[in-house]
Amino acid sequence: MAEAARLGESARGRTGANPNVGCLIVRDDAIVGRGATATGGRPHAEAVALADAGPAARDATLFTTLEPCAHRSERGPTCARLIAEARVARVVIALKDPDPRTNGAGIAMLRDAGVTVKTGIGKRGAGQSLSGYLTRLRLGRPRVTLKLALSIDGKIALPSGESKWITGEDARAHVHLERSHSDMILVGRGTFLADQPKLDVRLPGLEQWSPRRALLTRGGPVEGWEILSSPLDVHRLHDVNDLLVEGGSATATAFLAADLVDRILIYRAPILVGEGKSSFGYIGLDAIADSHGRWRIGDGARLGIDRLEVYERVRD
């Protein structure tokens, strides 16, 4: 299932409103089929993996990170039906699909067709790769990731505004990788005017994965950019699973004050800045005690001389 989650993760940011599922078909201890949701959302991971396996899918075990779909579409038969027709013997599912059109109906269809179904295996890894999709189904908006490059003492720039470069090349390459797995990137008006950022993916081979660009501004339209006039506008982004907020400080503060951040990526450089620009302004905190229990430390990593810190919003 870890390999299925990896396949699903590779499709993150590229499947539109569809979930970025990963699927693996195993027969006689050998992998006979692999699939991830295709770019744009179709075909689904299971259909891709079944096509990859061909006749070898018969009597095999299919691993998928999300319950196969049960709702018909004019774009083809449901995955539950495809799996049954391929005579797969056993399906292992990490997570049930909360989409009300499936939500258990895919499992029921498989069982009715005589397929053995097991659920709940590898939930954590699958949940992480599908976090954008699951957030959208649960909260009606994309998963919002806030990205910051910070010094040890939490500064984003010198008093002059100079911020190039707080982090090193490895950390900056990781940002581009994260961009390539986002559906949309957002910056504030100030960053737009100061940097005219392209926000594209500048990693060899990944250039075509540059995501849609959005601007947080109360001003008028800008060619090539989608406009959000308030952080609350994320609720109308129905085909965005993963939104990456890249700056600046006012934009980050607005998203945090509205409690619309689900994940924070800190690229922490081993430098001290001292007097300089802080990452955020007033985010609504009036007592230290109220700050606790909201964020949990996720998986970090060394990136050259820097360190990636991941924090996840705790929502019970």
Place this chain on the structure above:
Amino acid sequence: MAEAARLGESARGRTGANPNVGCLIVRDDAIVGRGATATGGRPHAEAVALADAGPAARDATLFTTLEPCAHRSERGPTCARLIAEARVARVVIALKDPDPRTNGAGIAMLRDAGVTVKTGIGKRGAGQSLSGYLTRLRLGRPRVTLKLALSIDGKIALPSGESKWITGEDARAHVHLERSHSDMILVGRGTFLADQPKLDVRLPGLEQWSPRRALLTRGGPVEGWEILSSPLDVHRLHDVNDLLVEGGSATATAFLAADLVDRILIYRAPILVGEGKSSFGYIGLDAIADSHGRWRIGDGARLGIDRLEVYERVRD
């Protein structure tokens, strides 16, 4: 040698001007003697380990984190002589003692007495536990460790000054452990007046290891506190290997601006503060490029919900 370094580390902050050495005696694959420099600095680790081993030291191998001393003292014979007299067959030394009274003379004495000597084994671990002593010999002052409890965004308090508690219990217990291994703790006048801190060690069983207390102030004497009128006064602390600077912001800034910090311990809480007090003021940085290459990420650790980040000053 890792075990010898662990023994030496247990004596850190308790050996006065003497190095906190660790020593292990092994014969026939069994540990027959253990020693660490005693409280106050005497007896030395080798003498303690030899007394522990008794006749079993004969033909054994002795591991020590620092070259045995060769300079006579009215407080007893040199360790090099004691080892030779115990008929130890082989001595393994992590680091040569830079003290000009020994500096190779201990090794020469051992070899002259027919003892086999090997050096340079386990240098890194031994160097870390002896870092305070080595810093004092090299730079003529204690190793200065700066300790801070910070939020993700690098704040030490709310705008009101409220800072209790940024970190959790595990992190605060770790601070007390670090105190118990320091010879002296220093705070600034502001922290002294605001908090009247006791700076004692409040861990069960370690209360007696509360270090000496120092105050950074241009004012007059305060009972029970040693006075430093400037960070540069660390150069007259000849019997302090490890100095822990605990705050506040002005004191930390003064030590950093004078480049008198060798190690930074950040207790990083998974909280966002936003508008609040920054850790440091102007520390002399006028361009981001100048900030790089000064600090290296050391060994971190999870401490309950918080994370310890260790940074070490790079001095070539």
